[in-house]
Structures are given as C-alpha cells and as structure tokens.
Amino acid sequence: MPELPEVETVRRSLTALVKKRQIERVDVKLARIVRRPDVDLFCTNLAGQRIHRVERKGKFILFDLGEQVLVSHLRMEGRYGLYPTDDPIALHTHVFFHLDGGQTLRYQDVRQFGTMDLLLWQEIDQLEGLATLGVEPLDPAMTTTYLAEKFTKRNAPIKAVLLDQKVVAGLGNIYVDETLYEACVHPETKASALPFAQVERIHEAMIRIIATSIELGGSSIKSYVNGYGEPGRFQFALQVYGRKGQPCPRCGQPIHKGRVAGRGTHYCLTCQRPPTEGIER
DNA sequence: CGCCAAGTCCGGGAGC
C-alpha cells in the first residue's frame, strides 16, 4: 500500500525523528528482511553509523549514513516507529535500530515482504529496482512527451504500464486506479493506442492526485501510518479505489471492480469507456 | 476453508 505519497510522508516523519541520530546497535529478528550484506555484517556495519538524512527515490527510503546507505522498501505493510527501548514490542517487529538517547527505531512488517539493503553509495546502481526507476510524477522531468514516448513502445494495458516503476516511479495500485478514473481512461486501453490528449490527461491527473495525497499525508487503506503512528487523510478523497458498488462521483453509476494486469482494478464503466480501437475482429 | 490483498522479482514464452 505504501506508494509514493505514503513513503514520502514516512520519509518526512523519519527525518524529524531520527535525522542526526547515531545507531548504536542493530538487532535483526527476521533474517529475510535483510537482503545484503548478510545479517551479521549488516548489524556490524551499521553499529556506530549516524543517520545524516532520510531520502526517498520512488517507493524506496534511503537512510544516508555518509559513505554507506541503508535502502529500505516497505512493500505492502512495512512501517517504522520510534519507541523507548524498553517499550513492549508489538507483533511482527523484525528489525531494531537502537539509537543514542535510549530510543529504538523499530521496523514492523506483518507480510514480511519488506527489504533492507546496506551498501556503499557508490554501489547504489547495483540495486536493480532502484537503478532502473523511471521519472517521478512531480519531477520537472515528468512531461507529457516523456510519458507519450514510453507509452508508444508498450502494448500492455495502460494500467500495467503505469504500475511499471521503470516508467513512472512511485505509483501503485491505488493511485493508478485514481489517475485513470480522473483522466477518464479505461484501464485496459493499450498504452500505445492512447492519443496524445489522453496522455496529457493522465499526466495532469497523476500530478494533481499525488500532490494532493502528499499534502494529506497519504492514504490509510488498511494499515498504513507514518513514523508517528498517524494515519493519512487521502483515503477520504479516493474516487474509485475501494469503492466497488458505490456511486461514481461523476455519473452516479456503481463503481466496477475487475481484474487488469493481475490486479484488482476499480473504474467506472460509463466514464471510462472500454477501448475499441485496435481490437481485431 | 479458500480466496484475496499488495509490490516486486523471476521464469517462460512471444516477438522483433
């Protein structure tokens, strides 16, 4: 669930909570969270490091440690929280960063899908998912032309292409559904078949939605909270996601939920008309 | 009980 707005909100809260703090000791309770190096080296190398900044690229959180960088991905349900070291430990807490001053940054993840990679900044391109990220929605480099160029090469449904982090960095299932709804584009439309005017609408919708969601602290659909344990407020602004059967805000017809690109997909059958061009018959 | 949710990776097959 954490997509760009949620991860950005976490980044901002973590900046306030742990920037300039020193990591004294690290405990890893679930080894699979740590991808590289091995768990022992991970803990050894982190001990004594200071968190200079907390950055974000796409859905990745980057703890800048100076020479090294800790790259963390929350996947679906990862979350961070700062606790007094002797506070009771919640279920599914897998990694403990014991900081100076008697507090511990804890990583909790019910699904155990999240990942952590500790490496040198100069090795950062070795992380496949990070190195190949496309442009972010609010980056000045994100233009309608950029999107149009990416789309023309892709015959997959627009939903799948927008989910591709190599094309747009940071979108996930929620914001893709919202973007396509606002742009009045059917999720199964082949990306290559989109007229420029529709690409423009997708571009504008994406920017508006992501910017607004960041302002509201992201969407709390299921479990998402920021580093202070606070939920976001954009879930109240969602138009289609999670609203199956409820009236479309534009036309009043019930929101449809189907399956596109292997994902649950919410859209309005009336406002987002199915593609007709390019269908062989 | 069985399916669904999610983001990313990986493997296989298709196509250029």
Place this chain on the structure above:
DNA sequence: TGCTCCCGGACTTGGC
C-alpha cells in the same frame, strides 16, 4: 542470437 516485452506465479499473513 539476443534483446525487450508481457504474463503469471511466488512470496507472506490476516481478514472476510
């Protein structure tokens, strides 16, 4: 041949 693209399965646990 080799690359890119596309799809579907795997991973995991809890909720319905």
